[in-house]
Amino acid sequence: SAVISQKPSRDICQRGTSLTIQCQVDSQVTMMFWYRQQPxxxxxxxxxxxxxxxxxxxxxxxxxxxxxSRPNLTFSTLTVSNMSPEDxxxxxxxxxxxxxxxxxxxxxxxxTVL
Amino acid sequence: GQQLNxxxxxxxxxxxxxxxxxxxxxxxxxxWLWYKQxxxxxxxxxxxxxxxxxxTSNGRLTAQFGITRKDSFLNISASIPSDVGIYFCAGQLTxxxxxxxxxxxxxFVKA
Numbered sequence: 001s002a003v004i005s006q007k008p009s010r011d012i013c014q015r016g017t018s019l020t021i022q023c024q025v026d027s028q029v030t031m032m033f034w035y036r037q038q039p040x041x042x043x044x045x046x047x048x049x050x051x052x053x054x055x056x057x058x059x060x061x062x063x064x065x066x067x068x069s070r071p072n073l074t075f076s077t078l079t080v081s082n083m084s085p086e087d088x089x090x091x092x093x094x095x096x097x098x099x100x101x102x103x104x105x106x107x108x109x110x111x112t113v114l
Numbered sequence: 115g116q117q118l119n120x121x122x123x124x125x126x127x128x129x130x131x132x133x134x135x136x137x138x139x140x141x142x143x144x145x146w147l148w149y150k151q152x153x154x155x156x157x158x159x160x161x162x163x164x165x166x167x168x169x170t171s172n173g174r175l176t177a178q179f180g181i182t183r184k185d186s187f188l189n190i191s192a193s194i195p196s197d198v199g200i201y202f203c204a205g206q207l208t209x210x211x212x213x214x215x216x217x218x219x220x221x222f223v224k225a
Contacts, residue, residue, distance in 0.1 A: 004156075031211065042202065042215040043157070092156050096211050101164075102147055103211060105156030 004106035012112045020079045023093035028073035037090040083113045120216030135219040136187040143205030146186040151200045
């Protein structure tokens with residue numbers, strides 16, 4: 001199994017600022033995924049991050065708002081830019097579990113925007 | 115787009131009771147998954163279903179992949195307090211890890 005850590009675990013931010021969330025995996029993976037979980041809601045895929053190429057964003061998410069870096073096979077960052085209260089969510093990264101075709105999830109970053 | 119309808123939204127049960135939750139979709143999926151999310155944690159896979167009609171157990175948990183490939187249910191028998199959490203169904207198409215999640219069922223177990 002993969003062990004995934006995220007930093008920070010939670011943060012409270014002011015409107016208009018930006019926050020960068022880090023995701024670290026204990027093994028090399030080609031794909032990493034970023035999800036948003038709004039309060040009381042399900043998980044929605046933001047983007048898929050492959051090392052060495054631009055992230056692929058899902059409908060409704062854009063690079064200017066959620067820039068992603070993927071500098072190597074064990075690390076990725078997601079930035080939430082120019083935040084508003086509507087961005088208050090849990091942000092989760094995940095990686096594929098190739099033996100089951102499912103995903104391992106990180107513990108999430110709980111973001112509150114005031 | 116593809117959507118999963120998960121029900122019930124929440125359940126309040128007594129310890130020892132059995133629980134059933136289900137998921138339906140207007141789209142066909144090739145894989146159905148059930149995850150559990152504890153407070154402050156990411157979802158953890160409980161059961162993965164790969165074939166229509168498949169019935170799979172994991173301890174006190176049993177899940178089935180509907181014959182039409184548009185639905186799945188999860189049963190928990192003899193619930194215990196640590197079963198508390200949010201249970202998500204998820205559908206996946208072949209050829210990638212793109213996963214659609216249901217809205218979740220919040221389970222509360224009273225000791």
